[in-house]
Amino acid sequence: MMKNAKYFVMTILVVSVVFGSNVPAQVETQGESTKPQQGYAKSFPGKPCGFYSSIADVFIRHKEPGEAERWVRMGLESSSDPQNRDKLLLSLAEAIEKQGKIEETIEILKKLCDSPDARLQEMACQQLASVYLRAKRYDDAEPLLQLDIEKATTSLEKDRRRNSLFNTYIMHNRIPQAIKTYEDRLSKNKDDMEAIHMLADLYMRKEESSKAVPLLERLTASSPDDSHLKSNLAQAYVSSGRIEPAIRIYEELLRANPGQKEHWVWRMSVAYQQMGMREEASECGRRLLREAGEDINMIIGGGKILSDCRKPLDAAQAYMKAADMTDDKEGGKGRLLLIAAKQYVEGRQFDKAEKLARELIESGHEIDVNAAKRLLADILEAQGRTEELDKLK
Numbered sequence: 254m255m256k257n258a259k260y261f262v263m264t265i266l267v268v269s270v271v272f273g274s275n276v277p278a279q280v281e282t283q284g285e286s287t288k289p290q291q292g293y294a295k296s297f298p299g300k301p302c303g304f305y306s307s308i309a310d311v312f313i314r315h316k317e318p319g320e321a322e323r324w325v326r327m328g329l330e331s332s333s334d335p336q337n338r339d340k341l342l343l344s345l346a347e348a349i350e351k352q353g354k355i356e357e358t359i360e361i362l363k364k365l366c367d368s369p370d371a372r373l374q375e376m377a378c379q380q381l382a383s384v385y386l387r388a389k390r391y392d393d394a395e396p397l398l399q400l401d402i403e404k405a406t407t408s409l410e411k412d413r414r415r416n417s418l419f420n421t422y423i424m425h426n427r428i429p430q431a432i433k434t435y436e437d438r439l440s441k442n443k444d445d446m447e448a449i450h451m452l453a454d455l456y457m458r459k460e461e462s463s464k465a466v467p468l469l470e471r472l473t474a475s476s477p478d479d480s481h482l483k484s485n486l487a488q489a490y491v492s493s494g495r496i497e498p499a500i501r502i503y504e505e506l507l508r509a510n511p512g513q514k515e516h517w518v519w520r521m522s523v524a525y526q527q528m529g530m531r532e533e534a535s536e537c538g539r540r541l542l543r544e545a546g547e548d549i550n551m552i553i554g555g556g557k558i559l560s561d562c563r564k565p566l567d568a569a570q571a572y573m574k575a576a577d578m579t580d581d582k583e584g585g586k587g588r589l590l591l592i593a594a595k596q597y598v599e600g601r602q603f604d605k606a607e608k609l610a611r612e613l614i615e616s617g618h619e620i621d622v623n624a625a626k627r628l629l630a631d632i633l634e635a636q637g638r639t640e641e642l643d644k645l646k
Contacts, residue, residue, distance in 0.1 A: 304328070306344040318351035339368050343377060346384075355388055375404060391427055395434065403447060412481070419454060431455055446475065457485070462492035480506055484520070491524045499524050515541060515554040522558045535562040542571055549578050553589075560596060569596035569605075587613055587621030594628055598635075607632050 305328030309321035325345040332338055342361050350358040362384065365377030378397050385394035398418045405411040422431045432455050438448040449468050456465035469486040476482055483502050490499040500521055507517040522537035538558030545551035556571030576589035590609050597606035610632065613625035626645065633642040 303340075305331075306341060309344050309348060313348060313351065316351075318348045321348035322352070336370055336373075339365055339370060339373055343373065343380070346377075346380060350384055355384065358384055375401070386421065386425070389425075391425060391430075394421075395431070399447075408479070415451065415454065418451075419458065422455070423458070428455060428459055432459070446472070453485070453489075457489060457492070460492070462489045465489045466493055466495075480510065487520070487524070491527050494528070496524060496528050496530070514544065515551050519554060519558060522562070526561065531562050535559060535564050535567075538562065538564070538567070538571075542574075547578070549575050552578070556592075556596075565596040565600035566602065569593045569600065569602075572596065591621055591624055591628065594625070598628070598632060603632050603636055 305324050309324045312318065312321035312324065322345065325341050325348055328341045329338060329345070332341065342365055346358045346361045346365070349361075359381065362377050362381035366374055366381060368374040368377060379401060382394045382397035382401065385391070385397070395418075398414075398421065402411055402414045402418065405414050422428050432452065435448045435452045435455065438445050439452065442448070449471055453465045453468035453472065456462065456468070466486070466489045469482065469489050473479065473482045473486050483506055487499040487502040487506075490496070490502070503517050503521045503524070507514060510517065518537050518541050522534040525531070525534035525537065535558070538555045541551050541555035541558065545555065552571055552575045556568045556575065559565075559568035559571060570593075572589050572593035576586050576593065579586045579589060590613060594606045594609035594613075597603070597609070607629065610625045610629040613621045614629065630642060630645055633639075633645065
């Protein structure tokens with residue numbers, strides 16, 4: 254392991270020779286160590302902090318944190334620029350944490366969390382939160398993770414960071430504690446929108462949708478164009494047994510996003526199925542087929558809904574229609590015909606299924622042929638046609 258790290262470090266040093274000052278004679282290129290000697294940093298005048306941190310990163314990746322620490326400390330000896338020193342301290346924190354020096358790591362990162370460099374401050378706070386989590390100091394980690402969400406500049410980034418925090422709660426089995434934290438925040442400030450957002454999602458994850466609904470209603474009222482929030486509210490309505498307002502929201506989202514018709518109609522079908530309303534769910538599939546025109550994806554989407562609703566013969570017709578619209582250059586036609594055949598089997602129309610399977614065996618691509626043979630075997634076995642089954646094998 255050390256030998257591989259040495260070669261990487263040698264590469265960095267060679268590049269340094271090409272683009273900067275000469276490498277000192279003290280570097281051991283033939284031995285088994287690249288450990289810096291006392292006063293070694295003085296041999297690299299003017300080197301940027303990235304030079305030292307790059308070498309340290311090599312040693313960290315090769316599980317030599319002690320060597321990484323030595324190189325970072327060399328950089329700290331040779332640099333007087335506060336910003337460069339802060340960057341090196343971030344690397345030092347990583348190196349010493351991997352050596353089990355947790356308290357020293359925390360002290361370094363705490364200081365860096367007050368850095369005037371906004372980006373470095375953010376990185377230090379994220380790293381400190383991770384250190385706390387690994388040390389199981391959840392009460393220390395959570396405020397930093399919450400601060401990380403609040404600092405996000407886009408709604409997409411906020412959602413990504415919220416998901417990271419949710420996963421942390423789940424991973425460490427702390428959803429009840431998290432709920433109490435945000436309930437306390439909301440009791441102190443009823444307009445704390447971040448607490449409302451977090452609580453709504455936590456209630457949904459804990460399957461307490463009736464508590465999530467009023468919070469999500471507040472959020473959607475304050476952000477009426479946020480389709481993600483509206484979709485969450487619709488799901489909360491369904492989970493709490495209120496199908497009508499959920500469908501109204503999906504219809505509204507469909508009107509606002511006509512290019513996503515397949516998605517929102519599918520969401521309606523899922524909502525109906527959750528409520529045990531299979532006929533209404535099936536009608537969503539038929540709706541897609543009626544409105545599909547030449548859109549093959551909508552036709553396939555309609556077929557999938559009908560299949561999920563246990564309408565295999567209707568689904569088979571949808572897949573047959575999609576197959577007729579597909580060329581066979583990539584085997585797409587064969588795969589659709591195979592799905593249609595399976596739907597016919599589920600609908601107990603073995604003759605149609607057998608016909609499709611034999612056609613695929615005659616003319617399909619290799620993947621379709623093999624799958625069709627397996628399907629044909631199942632059809633013959635289901636009908637007790639053992640003699641034909643033996644010949645097929």
